[in-house]
Amino acid sequence: MAVTQKNYAGDGAHTTSYYAASANTRTLRAPLIGDQKFDVCVVGAGYSGLSTALHLAEKGYQVAIVEGARIGWGASGRNGGQVVNGLNASLQTIDRRYGKDTANFVAGLVMEGGDIIRERVATYGIECDLKPTNVFTAYTSAHMKELEERLALWRGYGIETQEMIGPDKIQNYVGSDVYAGGMIDHAGGHMHPLNLALGEADAFEKNGGTIFEMSMVRSVNSDAKEPVITTDTGTITCKTLVLCGNAYLGHVVPGLTSRVMPVSTQVMATEQLDDDLAKRLLPTDTCIEDIRYILDYYRLSADNRLLFGGGTVYGGADPKNIEAKLRKNMDKVFPELRDKKVEYAWSGNFALSFSRVPQMGRLNDNTYFAHGYSGHGITGSHTFGRILAEAIDGDRTRLDVFANVPWIPFPGGRMFRVPYSVIGSWYYGFKDRFGL
Numbered sequence: 001m002a003v004t005q006k007n008y009a010g011d012g013a014h015t016t017s018y019y020a021a022s023a024n025t026r027t028l029r030a031p032l033i034g035d036q037k038f039d040v041c042v043v044g045a046g047y048s049g050l051s052t053a054l055h056l057a058e059k060g061y062q063v064a065i066v067e068g069a070r071i072g073w074g075a076s077g078r079n080g081g082q083v084v085n086g087l088n089a090s091l092q093t094i095d096r097r098y099g100k101d102t103a104n105f106v107a108g109l110v111m112e113g114g115d116i117i118r119e120r121v122a123t124y125g126i127e128c129d130l131k132p133t134n135v136f137t138a139y140t141s142a143h144m145k146e147l148e149e150r151l152a153l154w155r156g157y158g159i160e161t162q163e164m165i166g167p168d169k170i171q172n173y174v175g176s177d178v179y180a181g182g183m184i185d186h187a188g189g190h191m192h193p194l195n196l197a198l199g200e201a202d203a204f205e206k207n208g209g210t211i212f213e214m215s216m217v218r219s220v221n222s223d224a225k226e227p228v229i230t231t232d233t234g235t236i237t238c239k240t241l242v243l244c245g246n247a248y249l250g251h252v253v254p255g256l257t258s259r260v261m262p263v264s265t266q267v268m269a270t271e272q273l274d275d276d277l278a279k280r281l282l283p284t285d286t287c288i289e290d291i292r293y294i295l296d297y298y299r300l301s302a303d304n305r306l307l308f309g310g311g312t313v314y315g316g317a318d319p320k321n322i323e324a325k326l327r328k329n330m331d332k333v334f335p336e337l338r339d340k341k342v343e344y345a346w347s348g349n350f351a352l353s354f355s356r357v358p359q360m361g362r363l364n365d366n367t368y369f370a371h372g373y374s375g376h377g378i379t380g381s382h383t384f385g386r387i388l389a390e391a392i393d394g395d396r397t398r399l400d401v402f403a404n405v406p407w408i409p410f411p412g413g414r415m416f417r418v419p420y421s422v423i424g425s426w427y428y429g430f431k432d433r434f435g436l
Contacts, residue, residue: 051385
């Protein structure tokens with residue numbers, strides 16, 4: 001029977017996920033106690049916060065990260081581990097909504113997050129099982145057409161890391177007969193997401209940074225000349241405050257709460273598979289995601305477990321039985337796994353923006369924020385962390401482009417955003433099912 005755990009912080013321990021069970025370290029940092037001062041205070045020890053803080057620490061800033069639970073406790077330590085380039089919103093959508101200049105700008109940075117991850121892993125020797133490439137799979141001819149259009153669009157912006165995989169070649173990458181073809185991105189990849197976060201935390205501390213765990217922020221005063229955050233046992237006064245709580249920021253900053261909606265997605269891990277079976281399922285050891293609206297994504301762990309994710313629950317609630325929710329889809333793709341045990345199953349929230357474009361900006365001159373990666377946070381958060389650090393260091397050029405992209409509220413407000421999103425998912429699911 002799979003081990004599951006809900007999303008609440010509880011005592012602050014990580015979920016009982018495969019990632020937590022195979023984490024490189026379980027070091028617990030001390031909580032914030034008393035009144036302290038730093039140049040920069042970052043709220044949230046996920047990828048956005050860690051990326052921002054590490055870039056600033058490397059520049060010589062005195063930086064503290066305040067985390068309500070443990071490093072990588074939220075989406076950064078629970079996700080599918082897939083290094084996927086791009087935003088949730090396509091470059092075509094961005095061009096149509098916001099104009100060619102904004103689309104050109106976004107196209108210039110969609111590959112940056114993956115490069116930052118690879119550079120961090122190499123520079124600091126982070127052991128997170130980083131492996132190259134990812135594959136997008138298509139169920140229908142309509143999906144194949146969508147991938148062909150995506151490839152042509154990206155090549156139009158000078159991005160040439162992708163190539164199509166025809167129906168005669170797809171089984172070179174995934175040992176299943178359910179797909180009509182796909183597309184490979186040679187600049188993608190996959191890794192152990194919690195170990196990446198833990199490694200970045202270690203790198204931050206080696207550069208003089210300070211991390212306070214188990215320190216839930218209860219209030220934020222960003223109107224003062226020097227912002228102040230308050231926890232149950234202490235305060236930090238800083239010259240610059242950065243809010244990176246994303247789906248787990250809660251209501252501590254009301255002005256940000258309504259901008260995004262928490263959405264849960266689920267992952268499970270099988271028992272260890274023998275080498276021959278693992279090789280048959282994923283011959284090149286790449287990661288896979290299909291391109292349906294409610295998609296499946298999967299890959300092999302370093303110890304030959306199939307990590308299979310998918311499902312969506314708008315509003316952030318956890319399914320009662322994660323394995324039951326995912327098992328049918330996994331067995332459809334890989335019938336050979338029907339007799340294999342699922343040993344871990346867990347859920348986690350990401351922050352969805354209505355436009356599917358992540359948001360970054362300033363609440364005032366000395367308070368910054370980033371959130372709303374909409375399921376594409378691994379690469380996006382690393383890029384945004386660098387851009388936030390640039391802005392704090394005096395160059396707001398790239399931050400201002402994102403800050404000027406208008407955010408769109410969810411129709412119906414907080415009360416009706418969940419049913420609205422569910423109805424939308426039914427519509428797109430219908431199109432996927434019938435190849436429209």
